Amino acid sequence: MTPAVTVEEHARRIEQLLAPVIESLGAEPVPLASALGCLTVANIRSDVDLPLFRNSQMDGFAVRAIDVASAPIALEVTGDIPAGHAAPVALIAGTALRIMTGAPMPTGADTVIPVEDTELVLGRDDALEGAIVTVARARSAGEFVRERGSDLRRGDLLLPAGTRLAPRHLAALAAAGVSHVDVRRRLRVGVITTGAELVADDEELALGRIFDANRIALAAGIAETGAIVSIATSSDDDPVTFRRVLDEVIGASDLVITSGGVSKGAFEVVREVLEPLGASVGSVAMQPGGPQGTAVVDSVPVVCFPGNPVSTQVSFAVFLAPILRRVAGLPARSAETRTLASPVQSVAGKRQFLRGVASDDGTVALVSGPSSHLVAAMARADVLIDIPVETTRLEAGESVAVWML
Ligand SMILES: Nc1nc2c(c(=O)[nH]1)N[C@H]1C(S)=C(S)[C@@H](COP(=O)(O)OP(=O)(O)OC[C@H]3O[C@@H](n4cnc5c(N)ncnc54)[C@H](O)[C@@H]3O)O[C@H]1N2
Numbered sequence: 001m002t003p004a005v006t007v008e009e010h011a012r013r014i015e016q017l018l019a020p021v022i023e024s025l026g027a028e029p030v031p032l033a034s035a036l037g038c039l040t041v042a043n044i045r046s047d048v049d050l051p052l053f054r055n056s057q058m059d060g061f062a063v064r065a066i067d068v069a070s071a072p073i074a075l076e077v078t079g080d081i082p083a084g085h086a087a088p089v090a091l092i093a094g095t096a097l098r099i100m101t102g103a104p105m106p107t108g109a110d111t112v113i114p115v116e117d118t119e120l121v122l123g124r125d126d127a128l129e130g131a132i133v134t135v136a137r138a139r140s141a142g143e144f145v146r147e148r149g150s151d152l153r154r155g156d157l158l159l160p161a162g163t164r165l166a167p168r169h170l171a172a173l174a175a176a177g178v179s180h181v182d183v184r185r186r187l188r189v190g191v192i193t194t195g196a197e198l199v200a201d202d203e204e205l206a207l208g209r210i211f212d213a214n215r216i217a218l219a220a221g222i223a224e225t226g227a228i229v230s231i232a233t234s235s236d237d238d239p240v241t242f243r244r245v246l247d248e249v250i251g252a253s254d255l256v257i258t259s260g261g262v263s264k265g266a267f268e269v270v271r272e273v274l275e276p277l278g279a280s281v282g283s284v285a286m287q288p289g290g291p292q293g294t295a296v297v298d299s300v301p302v303v304c305f306p307g308n309p310v311s312t313q314v315s316f317a318v319f320l321a322p323i324l325r326r327v328a329g330l331p332a333r334s335a336e337t338r339t340l341a342s343p344v345q346s347v348a349g350k351r352q353f354l355r356g357v358a359s360d361d362g363t364v365a366l367v368s369g370p371s372s373h374l375v376a377a378m379a380r381a382d383v384l385i386d387i388p389v390e391t392t393r394l395e396a397g398e399s400v401a402v403w404m405l
């Protein structure tokens, strides 16, 4: 990749690298509890009517509308129908049955009088036997009765193919008794951060060592874009260690992302291990995110990002997030136009992604300078300001494209 390729060229390269994996993803059945965010692969029809049976919409008394037409009227209460009641119950004409919300309607009843519109006088020893209910107002037939199949009929379409499963979809499937759903298999993405300076979880900080910001950033980015984090781990700069870690992660992943070890230093472990395997490592005309690489190892695509934490995050946002979002059925992150709150400088020949905060008044302000180690400043940003490759200066009030983070 020498000389530098454009952002668009590198994006196309990654698109091509991932195409075979995405095309062969296929489908798998998953339990509903694991299906949030998955895409259905086929139309799902209901095997049942919803509601499953005719039931009461209110706590109250099941009656015949004709028997309460001249309310107020007193009726004998001949029994109770709690929710979950299994045995079919028949209403005797001219009487009432106490019923709870969701309980099956007794045959013969055609309306429910809400308890608020009644007065109950219990029988001897406060038993329901011998109780009398006074109904204060009439109701027409069908009121407060939820008819079987009134929500959805058996055989009707419950969810179309290509639905990205949200809680409301899962609720409808569960209500229809569906326990597993066929979904597009999600991409399993592995993460390897590299660098002898990275403090492992069980190590103490010492001079020259740093905490690993990229492992969690990439893992969270993967999860946010609807893919599965297969393994997120790290390696030091020893090629033998890196190769061992790479093999482990490749075995569990459809795609592997590395961070660090791709520029021009003396200990660039990613480059050292992957170039002999045919990797393309070089420069993309962007800042941050200049050093970039791609490889295929054991048929698994490997995308190599630079180690600076802002570079890693910007690289993920620019090159992988759009693809992963599309595969997961998520809408593309919107790009908008804003006006600059203050002038910006840029570097000729590099597309610059500056970190900014967008305001409701339509302006965007920088949160920091352009350097790619400014990980704390990036946390204050909500947009990337996209400065075109040949632009070297923009004045306050000029329009810029911003990418929502
Ligand atoms: N002589 C040159 N030096 C550098 C060039 C160049 O063109 N010529 N490019 C610079 C640019 S731009 C970048 S970006 C970095 C990329 O270098 P690497 O991808 O090889 O990354 P490292 O050297 O491993 O690390 C760079 C930087 O980031 C810190 N780092 C690494 N991993 C993590 C992590 N997981 N969490 C937090 N911080 C991390 C690392 O300590 C370094 O400070 O190269 C420039 N150099």
Ligand code: MOO
Pocket (backbone or CB within 6 Å): 286, 287, 288, 289, 290, 291, 306, 308, 311, 371, 372
């Ligand atoms: O390209 Mo590096 O990512 O500028 O700092």
